[in-house]
Amino acid sequence: MNSQPLVEVLMSHSSIFHNVVPFDPLKDKVALFDFSKNNKEIFEDIFSNTQKFTNYINQKLQSAQAKFGIGGYNEYREVYRRSRVFDSNADDEPRRLHIGIDIWGKPYTPVMSPLDGIIHSFAFNNNFGDYGATIILSHNLDRNSFHTLYGHLSLNSIKNLREGANVRKGDVIGEFGIPMENGQWPPHLHFQVIKDMGEGKGDYPGVCKLSEREKYLENCPDPDLILGMMGYATRI
Numbered sequence: 001m002n003s004q005p006l007v008e009v010l011m012s013h014s015s016i017f018h019n020v021v022p023f024d025p026l027k028d029k030v031a032l033f034d035f036s037k038n039n040k041e042i043f044e045d046i047f048s049n050t051q052k053f054t055n056y057i058n059q060k061l062q063s064a065q066a067k068f069g070i071g072g073y074n075e076y077r078e079v080y081r082r083s084r085v086f087d088s089n090a091d092d093e094p095r096r097l098h099i100g101i102d103i104w105g106k107p108y109t110p111v112m113s114p115l116d117g118i119i120h121s122f123a124f125n126n127n128f129g130d131y132g133a134t135i136i137l138s139h140n141l142d143r144n145s146f147h148t149l150y151g152h153l154s155l156n157s158i159k160n161l162r163e164g165a166n167v168r169k170g171d172v173i174g175e176f177g178i179p180m181e182n183g184q185w186p187p188h189l190h191f192q193v194i195k196d197m198g199e200g201k202g203d204y205p206g207v208c209k210l211s212e213r214e215k216y217l218e219n220c221p222d223p224d225l226i227l228g229m230m231g232y233a234t235r236i
Contacts, residue, residue, distance in 0.1 A: 114226050
């Protein structure tokens with residue numbers, strides 16, 4: 001195992017990663033979405049209703065003439081009040097801190113592997129507000145092992161998969177799911193980098209407690225180190 005930190009490894013290989021979604025910075029616009037308390041437009045009656053939430057996303061993309069919306073890493077979000085999946089016991093704090101990046105777009109948008117890997121695991125996490133169809137890949141880069149997680153996919157994305165199967169850089173591994181397949185969210189991809197999966201299979205927290213921020217951000221570095229999209233995003 002290479003002792004070089006994963007963040008440094010990913011930064012040093014920033015030019016080699018394949019696009020995770022079909023984004024061309026020369027012709028496609030990407031809008032920066034904010035789901036923190038700073039966004040005064042997103043009220044509970046919107047985010048608690050999947051159709052209203054979807055309409056909101058689509059309207060923002062259309063008005064910005066953007067192919068994708070993006071954002072959310074290390075963002076504290078009240079939108080997770082929409083689901084009990086993110087609640088803890090009554091005397092405990094809920095999970096609200098997002099530790100991946102969301103890419104909002106059209107249903108069935110293809111999702112590609114940024115580099116060679118194998119299928120670590122997959123699952124249909126079918127609770128309201130959960131990941132829905134989920135794929136996790138394992139990678140090795142300069143003797144650093146790590147994982148990438150793809151949440152809110154279509155059910156077709158996990159059909160006929162096999163753990164341990166090889167995935168090549170640029171392979172289409174899935175597609176954005178519709179709400180009935182993706183945990184009842186507007187169509188998007190939750191993309192996350194994970195150093196240590198622990199015993200997890202087909203699932204790993206994409207949202208953590210604020211008190212656990214340091215631990216989770218250390219294990220889940222900024223996904224834009226692979227995506228390379230945030231620098232093109234325009235705040236809306």
